[in-house]
């Protein structure tokens with residue numbers, strides 16, 4: 001029997017800068033500690049130890065102009081470029097190729113005036129909601145160019161918040177052109193939709209085809225349960241086990257991974273870099289390791305860790321792939 005792909009979606013990473021701290025509603029965790037504004041490289045190294053040990057694969061964002069603090073090539077405000085370079089080098093050598101690298105647009109904060117590099121007053125997703133392909137194409141092009149300059153091979157983009165949702169046709173046409181212009185790739189993917197608990201299960205679908213170019217939509221199918229670790233100082237084994245239970249219980253019988261597997265979904269498991277870093281404690285990385293161990297123990301004959309580049313390839317080559325978002329999925333996006 002063919003194994004079901006399982007992929008870990010990691011939104012919001014950037015060299016050191018916490019884009020979450022920059023755009024969060026309050027500068028505090030729910031238990032009242034200040035949100036840290038930078039994540040030390042040690043957390044990235046710990047994460048790499050875990051993904052290498054357990055063969056975890058998926059998608060990892062690199063925000064090119066994180067929180068409007070400059071860009072990853074020319075420097076980030078208040079951050080030593082040597083540390084930025086160390087972070088980028090580690091991602092290039094240890095996170096890829098298991099994880100497909102994507103920009104999460106430019107800043108994951110305020111929209112950027114691409115002529116001047118300055119921040120516009122609107123958040124990127126609010127700005128995008130009234131744009132069309134004539135303005136979205138150069139915007140996405142800039143994001144891809146920065147990652148290309150940082151020597152990443154990129155086959156897709158990630159939507160910060162619900163970037164482009166109101167103008168999705170324009171967004172994906174712009175993405176297809178920008179990807180072809182910058183990297184010369186005719187096929188690419190994007191992550192925008194969250195579709196959970198869908199009867200029959202959710203798989204990526206072909207969202208756009210023009211000439212011989214094609215864009216695949218890869219949806220997420222779980223909530224980010226690691227998020228809880230941001231708001232707690234607990235680091236005991238019982239807490240780690242409790243966080244992992246949301247995805248897969250110790251007996252392998254419950255949790256959203258099991259639920260979605262039973263429905264028939266591709267297992268695109270969502271989290272964020274801030275959730276794994278847990279406001280500096282790295283508790284989320286430990287919970288991720290626990291999830292990976294449970295997946296290994298209970299599901300190794302049924303599922304296989306898969307990068308987004310591999311998911312793109314299998315969707316393009318699947319003659320039965322959905323050619324559009326299935327009608328039954330139209331109204332079930334869930335806020336996250």
Ligand SMILES: [Zn+2]
Pocket residue numbers: 011012104108159160161
């Ligand atoms: Zn994000």
